Amino acid sequence: MRLLLVEDDKALIQSLTKSLKAAGYAVDIAENGIDAEYLGNENIYDIAILDLGLPQRSGLEVLTNWRQAQNNLPVIILTARDTWQEKVDGFKAGADDYLSKPFHDEELLARISALLHRSKQAPAGEINTSGLKLDEQRQTVTNQQGQCHTLTGTEFRLLRYMLLHAGQILSKSTLTEHIYNFDSDKDSNVIEAYIKRLRKILGKEQIETRRGQGYIFRDTSL
Ligand code: CA
Numbered sequence: 492m493r494l495l496l497v498e499d500d501k502a503l504i505q506s507l508t509k510s511l512k513a514a515g516y517a518v519d520i521a522e523n524g525i526d527a528e529y530l531g532n533e534n535i536y537d538i539a540i541l542d543l544g545l546p547q548r549s550g551l552e553v554l555t556n557w558r559q560a561q562n563n564l565p566v567i568i569l570t571a572r573d574t575w576q577e578k579v580d581g582f583k584a585g586a587d588d589y590l591s592k593p594f595h596d597e598e599l600l601a602r603i604s605a606l607l608h609r610s611k612q613a614p615a616g617e618i619n620t621s622g623l624k625l626d627e628q629r630q631t632v633t634n635q636q637g638q639c640h641t642l643t644g645t646e647f648r649l650l651r652y653m654l655l656h657a658g659q660i661l662s663k664s665t666l667t668e669h670i671y672n673f674d675s676d677k678d679s680n681v682i683e684a685y686i687k688r689l690r691k692i693l694g695k696e697q698i699e700t701r702r703g704q705g706y707i708f709r710d711t712s713l
Contacts, residue, residue, distance in 0.1 A: 492607065492652060493517040493669045495539040497527040497553070498569070499546055507540075510596040515630060515647045516603075517672040524548025531557050531564055535668045537652075538603055541586075542569045543577060551584050558585035565606050567599070607655065618654045621711040623693065625654055632692060640692045645670060649685050653698070653708040662705035 494516045498504050504520055511518045519536075521527035524545040531539055531553070543550035554566060567588045568581040578589050588602050604616060604627060618625040622635040630647040633639045642650065648670040653661065663679040671677050686706060690698055699707045 492537040492648065492655075493519070493535060493672065494603070495519050495521060495527070495530055495536045495564075497521045497524075497531075497539060497545065497550065498542045499523065499544075500542075507596065507599070510600065514600050514603075515627070515644060515651065517648060517670055517675070519672045522546075524550065524553045528553045528556055532560060532562055534562075536564055537669060538565045538567070538607060540567050540569065540599070540603075542571075543581065544571050551580055554581070554584040554586060567602055567606065569594075618651065620654050620657055621697065621709070623654070623697075625651060627651070634693055638692075646685055646688060649682070650689055653689075653706070657708045657710035660701055660705050660707055665705065 492515070494511060496504065496507060496511065496518055498507070498520070499522050504522070508518050508520065519530060521530050522545075525547045527539075527541065527545065527550075528548060530536075541550045541554060545553070550568060554568070557564060557566075565587050566585070567590060568578075568586045570577045570581065570589055570591050581589055587606055590599055590602060608618075616627050618627070624633040625647075626632070630642050630644075631639050632642060632650060649666060652666065652669050663682045666682050667677050667679045686698055697709055697711075699709055701707060
């Protein structure tokens with residue numbers, strides 16, 4: 492999952508980025524409203540964390556413009572003060588959730604997970620599909636044989652994205668975009684090596700190759 496963090500407080504950026512990366516998210520940062528609006532429209536993010544008090548363009552304006560452009564990116568707004576008016580304005584502008592500062596990183600992580608799972612109607616913290624169980628806290632997967640495997644950061648990000656998009660054709664470039672951030676050395680050929688490793692854990696049939704198109708995680712629980 493690739494996440495856009497829009498925040499202008501450097502100390503908060505630093506601590507949040509650390510927590511978000513540890514939780515398995517690829518993180519890009521925008522420190523002002525203009526960059527934020529542009530990046531959010533690039534269509535590569537699974538979720539955005541949007542501070543409302545920003546230089547150059549307010550978070551509320553950014554959100555309003557995204558929604559006017561039919562951009563449905565899930566958004567959690569960060570409100571500086573615990574004022575009801577800001578929250579109401581945020582929801583009216585199209586926010587999916589909010590968090591008032593100061594907050595605990597764990598609460599933000601829980602809200603992100605809940606929002607990402609909401610559309611899949613899956614409980615947060617765990618993804619169960621096709622007899623597999625992906626534990627998001629421990630970053631492990633238990634296969635149909637009941638064997639639990641510890642995943643590397645990239646394997647975890649890749650598998651989580653595939654599980655939440657089971658049954659869809661996912662091209663190598665889509666997968667690359669959603670599991671790495673801008674600073675990463677993106678090589679879509681590396682995806683093949685990771686798919687190979689996941690097939691070893693989950694069984695060969697679980698991930699189908701569509702020549703010239705990409706991969707499909709087969710949801711055998713349907
Ligand atoms: Ca701010």
